[in-house]
Amino acid sequence: MREISLHILDIAENAIRAGASRIGIEVEADRQADTLTVTVRDDGCGMPPEILAGVKDPFVTTRTERRVGLGLPLLAANCEATGGSLDVQSRPGGGTTVKAMFGLSHIDRPPVGALHETIRALAAGNEDRRITLRVRSEKGGFEFDSDTVKAALDGVPLSSPPVAEWLKEHLREGIAGALDLD
């Protein structure tokens, strides 16, 4: 994955497949600690210990369409290459929390990338789920909740093209105001 925001999309798609109705994404840059932390929390079906133990192994997957699962192993490798780490907490029926920590100033840290496009793709492509985003850095903070937008839309879909355009700009401006990173 070229961007951290693509990893976020990928992990959130796992949550959707796990039947999550709520996916919370947090991105926090801490210059003092020199860390960039990404957390994706879901209320999906969770994983039993034997699957959880193998989440970083590319040859462990719950899929039946193919025999490899590359999402989390790739993310773990990207974190570790920057002196960071990947932590996955999960239990059956209790949802899953994926916490990816990167070395903020490390030369191998992938750019955050188009986070606004990731959140828009998730919100517009999954009307029935609640997607929340929280971004924090010393520059400021930004919060987004797809349920707030849905309430204001009163029945008009999020993927309706003028709404999707509003979403993109709203997210782009909000994220840019809260995060001054590549």
Added chain:
Amino acid sequence: MKTLEDLKRVREEAIKAMKVREGEQRVKVTVAMGTCGIAAGARETMSALLDELNKRGITDVTVTQTGCKGLCEQEPLVEVTIAGSETVSYGKIDAEKARRIVAEHIVNGHVVGDYVITR
């Protein structure tokens, strides 16, 4: 900044446009968003679809997403279903091809044969 106040105006626009077309969702477009799809550029494909639909003022299309379909080598995958017709699957759809699908298939009703895949 685009605020929730702006959103109310956008909502009115969307409703007006939907009324013109009697509120029927004529087309469903699905983008596959598995790890394979995302790595191949599915997010950019989805953005291009949403942006092109908005540019053309088309409101009777639902854009949604799905997981890996097991055709990883054909990602990004896009499916287009026009009401009353069979679903057409397109493979290796980048942003430019996505815009062509909007213009030729969704607007004009001609399947873009060059990108169709069969299973």
